[in-house]
Amino acid sequence: MLKSMSKETINTRSDDQFCRNACGFYGNKIWDGFCSKCYREVYQQAKQIQEAYDGKSNTSISESNSSLSSSTSSSHEKRRSNITMPNPIRQMVHRAGNLRSSSNSVISALLNDEQTIENESVSKYLEIIIADDARSDIKSQVKTFANNFHKKCSNKNIRLDTLIQEYGTFTDTIKKRIQTNSIYREENEDLIHRVRDYVESIIFSKDYVSVFDRIAIECEEQDLSIQNRISSLHWVTPTMLDVVLNEDISDHRETMYKAVNALIELDAKTTPQGKIHSIMECKSFIEQVLQSTSGTTINADCFLPALIYVVLKAKPPRLYSNIQFSSHFSQPNGEQLYYLANLDSAVRFIELLQAEHLGLSSNDFSLYMRGEPVLPSSCVSLFDYSFENNSNIQQLRNMCIQCDEIEYNSQKFHENMTDFNQHLVQSVTDINELFNDSYTRFAYFEQIPALIKLENIDKKDIDLLNPSIIENKYSQETLESKTALKQDIEQ
Amino acid sequence: MSRSVTFKIVLLGEGCVGKTSIISCYTENSFNNKHIETQQASFKSKRLTLDGRRVDLAIWDTAGQERFQALGPLYYRDANGALLVFDITDEDSFSRVKGWVKQLKRMLGDDVVLCIVANKIDLEKDRHVSIQTAEEYAQSVDAKLYHTSAKLNQGIGELFNDLAARMLQKVPSNSNNTSTLRPGGIPIQPSSTADGNDRPKSSTCC
Numbered sequence: 263m264l265k266s267m268s269k270e271t272i273n274t275r276s277d278d279q280f281c282r283n284a285c286g287f288y289g290n291k292i293w294d295g296f297c298s299k300c301y302r303e304v305y306q307q308a309k310q311i312q313e314a315y316d317g318k319s320n321t322s323i324s325e326s327n328s329s330l331s332s333s334t335s336s337s338h339e340k341r342r343s344n345i346t347m348p349n350p351i352r353q354m355v356h357r358a359g360n361l362r363s364s365s366n367s368v369i370s371a372l373l374n375d376e377q378t379i380e381n382e383s384v385s386k387y388l389e390i391i392i393a394d395d396a397r398s399d400i401k402s403q404v405k406t407f408a409n410n411f412h413k414k415c416s417n418k419n420i421r422l423d424t425l426i427q428e429y430g431t432f433t434d435t436i437k438k439r440i441q442t443n444s445i446y447r448e449e450n451e452d453l454i455h456r457v458r459d460y461v462e463s464i465i466f467s468k469d470y471v472s473v474f475d476r477i478a479i480e481c482e483e484q485d486l487s488i489q490n491r492i493s494s495l496h497w498v499t500p501t502m503l504d505v506v507l508n509e510d511i512s513d514h515r516e517t518m519y520k521a522v523n524a525l526i527e528l529d530a531k532t533t534p535q536g537k538i539h540s541i542m543e544c545k546s547f548i549e550q551v552l553q554s555t556s557g558t559t560i561n562a563d564c565f566l567p568a569l570i571y572v573v574l575k576a577k578p579p580r581l582y583s584n585i586q587f588s589s590h591f592s593q594p595n596g597e598q599l600y601y602l603a604n605l606d607s608a609v610r611f612i613e614l615l616q617a618e619h620l621g622l623s624s625n626d627f628s629l630y631m632r633g634e635p636v637l638p639s640s641c642v643s644l645f646d647y648s649f650e651n652n653s654n655i656q657q658l659r660n661m662c663i664q665c666d667e668i669e670y671n672s673q674k675f676h677e678n679m680t681d682f683n684q685h686l687v688q689s690v691t692d693i694n695e696l697f698n699d700s701y702t703r704f705a706y707f708e709q710i711p712a713l714i715k716l717e718n719i720d721k722k723d724i725d726l727l728n729p730s731i732i733e734n735k736y737s738q739e740t741l742e743s744k745t746a747l748k749q750d751i752e753q
Numbered sequence: 754m755s756r757s758v759t760f761k762i763v764l765l766g767e768g769c770v771g772k773t774s775i776i777s778c779y780t781e782n783s784f785n786n787k788h789i790e791t792q793q794a795s796f797k798s799k800r801l802t803l804d805g806r807r808v809d810l811a812i813w814d815t816a817g818q819e820r821f822q823a824l825g826p827l828y829y830r831d832a833n834g835a836l837l838v839f840d841i842t843d844e845d846s847f848s849r850v851k852g853w854v855k856q857l858k859r860m861l862g863d864d865v866v867l868c869i870v871a872n873k874i875d876l877e878k879d880r881h882v883s884i885q886t887a888e889e890y891a892q893s894v895d896a897k898l899y900h901t902s903a904k905l906n907q908g909i910g911e912l913f914n915d916l917a918a919r920m921l922q923k924v925p926s927n928s929n930n931t932s933t934l935r936p937g938g939i940p941i942q943p944s945s946t947a948d949g950n951d952r953p954k955s956s957t958c959c
Contacts, residue, residue: 504818549793560793561773562814566821596759596811600796603813607824619820 288485288580290478298482379467380405387460396445400457403439407432408464415472422476426590433461433593458593462533466591470532473591477583484582491612492577497630502620503567506556514551518572521547525576528584534592537584538602545601548572562604570608581609757800757807760920763829765853766838767817767846771872774903775838776812779913801917808917825853826860833920834866836912837896839887841871842879847887854894866919867896870912875902 281289287297294301380401388397411428414420440446440454466473478485500507509515524544531537548568552560578584585606588594594602611619617627766772776794799810815821815828829835835857839846850869857865869891871882884900891898897915901908 553792558792559773559777560795561776562795562816563768563773563818565793565795566816566824567818596761596798596809597796600811600813603827604795607821607827610824610827611821614823 288478288482290475290482380464383460383463387456387463399443399445400436400460403436404461404464407461408468411465412468415469422473422480425473425476429465429591433458436461459533459535462535462591466533474532474583474587477586477590478580481580481583481586485580488582488609488613489577489579491615492574494631495574495612495615498571498574498620500571502622503571505567505571506564507551507568507571508555514555517547517551517554518575521551521572522576525572525578528581529579534588537588538592538594538598541588541601541605542598544572545569545604566604566608566611569604570611573605573608573612585609757809758921758924759809759811760833760917761811761813761831762834762836762916763813763815763832764836764838765815765817765825765829765850765857766836766870766872767840767843767849770817770838770840770843770846771903772814772817772838775836775870775872775901775909776814778903778906779909780812799913801914803914803917803921806921808921810913810917822852825856829857829860829865832857832861832865833923834868834916836868836870836916838870838872839882840873841882841887842873842876844881847882851890854896858894863895864923866916866923867894868912868916869896869898871898871900872903874900874907875905 281287281297281300282295283297283300285297285300287299289295289297289300384397384401388400411425411432414425414428436457437454440457446453500509507514507518509518521544524540524547528537528540528544531540545565548565549560552564552568556564573581585602588602589606592598592602617624620627622630764772764776773794776797777792780794780797780799795814797812797814799812801808801810813828813832815825835853837850837853839850854867854869857867869887871884871887888898897919899908899912899915901912903909
């Protein structure tokens with residue numbers, strides 16, 4: 263639910279993220295925008311032709327390929343085996359590189375004139391530098407490194423490790439230079455951060471794609487597995503994670519969307535600081551929600567579960583690669599590092615997640631994972647047939663007994679009423695006779711009007727008193743309902 | 754620009770032992786609180802001066818729930834100090850401290866300064882973990898025991914000052930330790946970490 267609503271506002275590069283074949287996997291520029299599988303299929307033919315064409319030169323190609331996709335400790339062994347047994351995937355990666363270089367030049371032509379980017383960045387980040395020589399020093403330092411780094415990025419034979427190391431060394435030296443060189447003496451303490459942002463904007467405006475793609479290739483498996491893992495855990499609720507969150511309150515829901523969005527945008531940011539910024543944005547939205555729900559101070563005990571929930575809802579694309587990129591290339595301050603570690607541990611938690619972590623039985627957990635409906639434990643008692651049904655039958659029985667009693671009593675009442683009726687008629691007749699007697703004996707007596715006219719009683723009042731009519735109606739109904747009830751019980 | 758040393762401190766302890774109170778008590782009270790919009794105590798930094806050296810403390814709170822136990826190593830990599838908090842009225846919280854100490858020792862060896870914090874000493878009458886037991890345990894693992902009450906703000910400042918001093922002793926005074934907070938990188942494979950970390954890498958799932 264969270265996701266569908268948030269889609270409108272997200273600014274992801276969804277077009278180039280997914281495989282051009284629309285197979286649902288992520289594409290990669292290295293593979294011409296296809297995912298690894300589709301790339302293999304689409305270029306199968308081309309590959310065969312190429313193979314036939316290359317013929318004997320296979321060995322040299324595979325050798326250069328192996329160093330590109332390596333960075334595993336066993337790369338030496340692989341290289342050896344590659345000479346005899348060329349790996350088709352590697353070859354394709356290599357060929358994709360060739361294909362790409364042509365498209366790359368178009369992209370860069372579209373993207374920028376390097377000079378304008380540099381000028382913009384200078385005015386944005388380096389304006390505060392007081393001394394001119396300090397500014398030009400940084401500019402020249404960064405420029406030399408950027409050109410160097412760019413060459414290395416374009417060279418497929420240079421491994422990711424080397425790039426990370428180079429970048430790390432450069433940022434360290436420039437930091438040291440700022441701290442020790444006398445031309446920076448007068449500058450603001452903030453300068454280090456400014457320079458960091460400047461370096462990032464220069465370097466990654468050019469080389470983000472090639473650097474990130476190296477990581478994405480290396481982490482493709484992890485990216486996919488975490489993606490699938492999150493999809494299979496879509497049913498996790500805040501309560502299961504003990505997150506204090508009321509999604510019914512629209513304000514809270516909105517803020518949660520924002521947190522989710524910030525996390526999804528992580529992939530769209532093209533500088534390390536941009537990515538870190540997304541994480542921090544997500545963090546402050548989460549804190550905002552937690553603050554308004556719980557009202558207490560937010561600590562790790564309540565933050566981490568909430569972050570895990572947001573990650574599950576956001577299903578951020580290429581999450582693993584993004585975390586790797588951020589941790590290798592960004593220079594976070596203490597707080598940013600902390601939240602990066604939190605995001606990493608949220609991912610780790612999702613990977614390791616088991617039934618008991620959510621307070622579920624392993625049975626329920628596997629039902630959820632298979633997508634079968636599971637009753638929340640709190641509702642199970644509502645549907646507990648054995649217990650509730652027993653008392654229902656008992657109740658039915660009691661009602662039947664009561665019905666019998668009513669029937670019996672009403673019959674008695676009927677009899678009594680008939681008796682009373684007869685008695686009454688009898689006594690009225692008696693009295694009337696008595697009167698008539700007296701009138702005849704004492705003729706001068708003024709005749710008292712008859713108090714009760716027997717004819718009237720017979721016709722109206724007695725009828726009214728006679729319960730048999732009403733009673734009959736009732737007994738008919740009760741009998742019917744009684745037999746129905748009895749049938750129910752028998753069933 | 755003057756040099757400063759940055760230390761990373763992790764805070765471990767079961768829920769309800771008073772981790773949050775200790776952090777907020779330390780970072781807010783002593784400097785007559787400047788108001789922060791969102792009250793969070795999961796990450797705090799604190800700057801202090803010790804023997805003429807500027808010390809930056811980065812205090813990392815960790816989630817204490819049992820289910821997050823396996824994530825611990827992600828938090829205390831490269832930590833210089835660890836505060837292991839337990840509640841003196843709750844024996845379980847003390848036995849969990851023992852578990853963390855083991856994990857920390859395995860991860861960080863002797864590089865880390867351990868502080869075992871007996872919190873809630875204002876509830877002395879309900880004490881379930883005797884001073885002697887705690888003291889003996891602390892000595893056996895080469896840690897120092899502190900008695901605090903976050904509620905009454907007792908012993909908190911001393912705890913952090915002492916911890917900072919002990920961490921400073923471990924660092925040669927002329928080295929510039931700002932690189933402590935350089936990201937060690939969350940390694941893709943152990944071999945790919947840029948800055949060679951010669952600490953024994955233990956598996957993260959324990």
